[in-house]
Amino acid sequence: MNKTDLIANIAAETELSKVAVASVLDKFIETVQATVGGGEEVVLVGFGTFKASARAARTGKNPRTGETLKIEATTVPSFKPGAKFKEIVAKAK
Template sequence: MNKSELIDAIAAEAEISKADAAKTLDAFVNTITNAVASGDSVALIGFGSFKASARAARTGKNPKTGEPLEIAATTVPKFTPGATFKAAVAK
């Protein structure tokens, strides 16, 4: 499912216009992005939680030459699915 299909599904499920569904989806994504970027976590009970996770520096390997290279430490977004979401997908 791509973004336009998701907007169509949200509009049908919530019985709102596609424009309102698009605004709502954009606001949802922006709010979660801003919260996680500022170090907060977002927990949606039953669905899952979004948080920032630190990734340590490590040594990698250049696939062309095989030479070792240093990969810098970084912070990445992480999603952990909730129990209800896991159960729905497992069916």
């Protein structure tokens, strides 16, 4: 499912217009990005947690040349699914 499909699905389920759903979804995404980018977590109980995670510096290898290179430490966004989300996915198998 892509963003357009998601918007259409939510619009059909809620009887809201696609424009309204798209606006809310865009604002949700912007808010999560700004909050996590600012170092805070976004916790949606049952769904999951969006947060920033530190990734340590490490040594990597160029797959073409085999040359060893240093990969610098960085901060990356991460998502940890909640218990209910995990349960739903496990039952789908």
